[in-house]
Amino acid sequence: MADQIRVALVDDHPLLRRGLRETLNEQGDFEIVAEGATADEAVELATRLPSDIMIMDVNMPGNGITAVERIAALPNAPKILVLSVFDNMANVKSAMANGAYGYVLKGVEGDELAGILRNIYAGRKHVGPELAAKLLAQDESNAENQQQTASSHANRFPYLTPRERQILELIGKGLSNHDIAKRLKLREETVKHYNTPLFRKLGVRNRTEAALLKP
Secondary structure (H helix, E strand, O other), rough: OOOOEEEEEEEHHHHHHHHHHHHHHHHHOOOEEEOOOOHHHHHHHHHOOOOEEEEOOOOOOOHHHHHHHHOOOOOOOEEEEEEEEEOHHHHHHHHHHHHOOOEEOOOOOHHHHHHHHHHHHOOOOOHHHHHHHHHHHHHHHHHHHHHHHHHHHHOOOOOOOEEEEEEHHHHHHHOOHHHHHHHHHHOHHHHHHHHHHHHHHOEEEEEEEHOOOOO
């Protein structure tokens, strides 16, 4: 018999944990090694009890996203599958960016969940198809908005160089010369050097007046 996949369950709903435990026990290749109900308990369990995968919610007592980050940074950390009722894209992106291996919605069928866990155990990340579609649509929308913003600046200020348009955009967002330099990976003196011809081309006297020109 192949080695069983050790799973920790962390959710503040006991009935859900029981349902997961029964579902995975029926599969035959999973062993439930620990259970918890809060974000802090998730970190404590990951530190104290070895497991291959931790199934956890991020919407429970404590900061779930922070717990994901802390667990992912541990030596021999379990791979984390977030199982949540919320399809909030900010949560999905934050969880995956902070080290989660997967994010699926509660209500997933038992056999499908088992397959996802086996894939995660093998090192393959997974986002539920409905969430992946939303992420793709959001990314496409953001890209389109960025293109429209760039086009708007180019049309309204055709006499500015691309770098001057970048600086004008950041001035309009309220960034200081120091912050603009950090964002564009320039020296602060270089940003100040750009300001003089930029203000002259715009016909303004200072940063405040330049910011008012931002579309």
